[in-house]
């Protein structure tokens with residue numbers, strides 16, 4: 001049995017996508033989106049964390065904090081103020097960036113905004129505008145926030161070299177006029193859409209170096225990013241463009257225990273059979289009915305993490321691979 005008192009705990013919440021709008025639907029009109037109610041579900045999460053006997057040491061906000069629909073009416077800043085007010089508790093919040101961050105703000109604006117939570121933890125090994133960093137909430141444990149839109153058409157100036165590179169890449173696989181439309185009906189190639197992105201070689205090299213140090217110190221590393229990287233943890237239409245390169249790095253390092261993502265709005269989970277690493281995709285608040293919930297609290301012990309899901313988030317236990 002694990003000891004009763006965890007070493008530390010943290011809260012997780014994904015895809016809030018708040019907007020002051022009536023309910024709507026996803027693109028294929030199969031799922032309802034609760035734009036206003038998402039704020040109430042965030043309040044529910046904060047109340048629960050504030051009232052719990054063991055308060056979370058930090059919160060992981062897995063991206064898409066406000067919806068792209070805020071941009072048109074010029075409501076991005078107002079919507080961001082509204083949601084961030086709900087995050088103003090004592091626990092440090094680690095913000096991950098998703099596609100909807102880039103629908104609302106430019107990359108340079110994000111790097112100057114309250115959604116840049118890297119300030120205290122910034123690693124100088126990375127160049128200026130890649131939003132990736134690590135932090136250690138307790139001895140022996142490291143968390144890494146990764147930028148899944150480092151290689152992307154989103155957030156990059158159309159005149160930039162990075163945009164050109166991302167365009168060349170997506171065009172290899174997607175011939176549609178609308179690059180948000182997946183190129184095929186089935187299979188892994190569906191991931192080459194404009195609402196996904198990937199990790200640059202510079203970011204992969206940085207991660208590799210960080211994990212090499214973590215392996216030597218026998219640390220336990222959890223990676224958080226908006227976009228899932230394991231095909232068994234999500235619908236392939238939500239995978240990172242170069243998910244395979246990220247998986248190869250994880251497989252080359254013994255320190256990684258868990259990869260957490262949002263983006264798909266449906267929960268998903270698998271344990272990689274080669275490494276034992278747990279890949280979890282957290283259910284999105286935006287597609288969660290007002291009478292339910294979508295957040296979780298993770299308790300970390302020496303040999304495992306125990307995820308207690310609320311509402312439609314399933315409970316899970318992540319035993320650390322030995």
Ligand SMILES: Nc1ncnc2c1ncn2[C@@H]1O[C@H](COP(=O)(O)OP(=O)(O)O)[C@@H](O)[C@H]1O
Nearest residue numbers: 026027028064099100178180181182195263264
């Ligand atoms: N199958 C599709 N064909 C064309 N455009 C799509 C398709 N799916 C999504 N989109 C568009 O891509 C963008 C992102 O989709 P959205 O569902 O809002 O992403 P998220 O799941 O991150 O909320 C939106 O502008 C949406 O209209």
